Amino acid sequence: MGLVVQKYGGSSVADAEGIKRVAKRIVEAKKNGHQVVVVVSAMGDTTDELIDLAEQVSPMPAGREFDMLLTAGERISMALLAMAIKNLGHEAQSFTGSQAGVITDSVHNKARIIDVTPGRIRTALDEGNIAIVAGFQGVSQDKKDITTLGRGGSDTTAVALAAALDAEVCEIYTDVDGVFTADPRVVKKAKKIDWISFEDMLELAASGSKVLLHRCVEYARRYNIPIHVRSSFSGLQGTWVSNEPKQGDKKVEQAIISGVAHDTSEAKITVVGVPDKPGEAAAIFRTIADAQVNIDMVVQNVSAAATGLTDISFTLPKTEGRKAIDALERNRSGIGFDSLRYDDQIGKISLVGAGMKTNPGVTASFFEALSDAGVNIELISTSEIRISVVTRADDVPEAVRAVHTAFGLDSDSDEAVVYGGTGR
């Protein structure tokens, strides 16, 4: 029996009862002979309440102080969880990100982990303790300031600790049963995936699946740490994310298609009337990059020969729309374009699966399914193991269901599954 890292999100420890329930589950793992490291998020709405307080005292809270504030949330949940475990007769010690050796860069509010030195965690484990670690936080290497890892940061903390401690598995406990072939709120017949490769999971995460965030999966792939996503409310097996199915687990094999993801959080900007000459696209995307805006899909129309002008469209998070428009307008003369069109009523549907590399009919079937459902396609983008299209936002639910059915992903039962986020 080796070392297990377990991560519990805010919804799992939302109140005293939740904390006691989680404590029992942790003690079970310990009783089964594992060394147990637990990463915990802030309780329920704590983070939102702290953000609200910050906004009351300052319209633009400074990064360093904002991080100091937010990390109070995990401090509370981890101490309570350690108390609850000790109350069950087992030894537990809680550690802040800094105490756990989570070393980051100095980019407040979205720091990146650059090293993990879990000496104190190792000592605590060797002394028979269960180690409870605050998720989402670290300490900066240069200034020794408290940092936070941004959205989904607790999952990344868990995977990083699992890597540093050479854990058998990183268990991500959440309020759903695992990763599904589609969002069960949209597709009632979505099935839980038993096993999925890192690569497919990365594409799903990049395409709107919210169960695991991209950077967490990326980290796990780099260090080859198997992730087990499962419900903190049941004892069921969830979804394993790893390089290969567990040895001897014959039932589990790579599906041709892993799932259908969708995302309605993006908007589309079209730059109209761009001179069709070298360097134009570069000027546009340099402007966007300088404004610190991340873009997703890019499409350039075929140039109208008569005018020598073309249109360039790209998608980006709605939250960044204002910033991108402002940056382009400021640089209008430098770039040279007629006008900008902004459209936030779009949705993206993505089909993900390593099997499409060797199954040439996948793309055709995908477009046929959309066509049969009467869904119009506005943009297309593909990778080796993913096809994404942009449609009207209103068409997304129907499009997802149509594609899910067309690829034989529907489960036989159609019981509804409650689905939510994993907190941070």
Add this chain to the structure above:
Amino acid sequence: MGLVVQKYGGSSVADAEGIKRVAKRIVEAKKNGHQVVVVVSAMGDTTDELIDLAEQVSPMPAGREFDMLLTAGERISMALLAMAIKNLGHEAQSFTGSQAGVITDSVHNKARIIDVTPGRIRTALDEGNIAIVAGFQGVSQDKKDITTLGRGGSDTTAVALAAALDAEVCEIYTDVDGVFTADPRVVKKAKKIDWISFEDMLELAASGSKVLLHRCVEYARRYNIPIHVRSSFSGLQGTWVSNEPKQGDKKVEQAIISGVAHDTSEAKITVVGVPDKPGEAAAIFRTIADAQVNIDMVVQNVSAAATGLTDISFTLPKTEGRKAIDALERNRSGIGFDSLRYDDQIGKISLVGAGMKTNPGVTASFFEALSDAGVNIELISTSEIRISVVTRADDVPEAVRAVHTAFGLDSDSDEAVVYGGTGR
């Protein structure tokens, strides 16, 4: 202009408005040319809410985890305060007790400061920042665990930092105007004291005055740090506590009597029928000490010659009553006594003033005032600069007023003053 340490209690930063008000006051001090270090307590009821959560998950929260939990409170208030200051256009950085170099022993929940190494605070000040420090907390020297300093700990943090940084003054901001000649809730004519010596303040604190705690004054005396107790709600001068009045301040001189303190938080235990022979008192108080109970006054009755038995009475905090009674009962055969009497309806009235050393009539006037007020005295104890008596709890308000008037302490005006605690 030198360095000033300011401490704000929980009632001063109870909500966003309070934090913004305090931020303005801090910025004023900075604008006046001071280097400013601010020690802040947790907001309003935060600590009580955290304690409540802890009790929900565990009937006996462990010390280490309990400290980790409670320190989340100051983390929130200090980060918000730093944001509010930055929002006023001034630079501020917040520091945990650990980051500020507050090194303590390992006694969780009531750790003692053993060293202060404020290197990061000094650097922050030298870079032009206002430094905000979490009160009430430190880090243990041996295990590097988070500790808390117990009741009144934030005041102690402030004085300890003032000493380590060689501050001009430690300003303790609270919700009253300063230290009064008596509790203004009891004595409407109580006067604010302009200056009081460390010695007299120590006796007042030991006798029930709650504005400053004993250990904080003790620390300030040891390092000769002047304390200025004042209201965070007004710009008025408060009470200076120091070795000597400020130079040139001719108006302020040592009063014969500093004030009248009272305390109704104690109970009295009488051990009845103790053999009047050497070693008996020692056996009783060794039993009490082994139970970790602190006692206050002790009186042994004159022995009744006929029986060879005597009674021994002592006072102690009501909260420790059960523990003391249990310890004595367990050791009844070892000590040898007839019975125990427990009385929690007592009160203590103390007259404090260095002047009583050179004014022999003080004791007589004290007893006359009580006698004139019809107050019966049950126990008496004295130090060089204090006389204390125990009476019925019901008699305390009348007794305090009578003594206050008899020693000419009444102010001419009788406006009511709102009076409260200083938080922790």
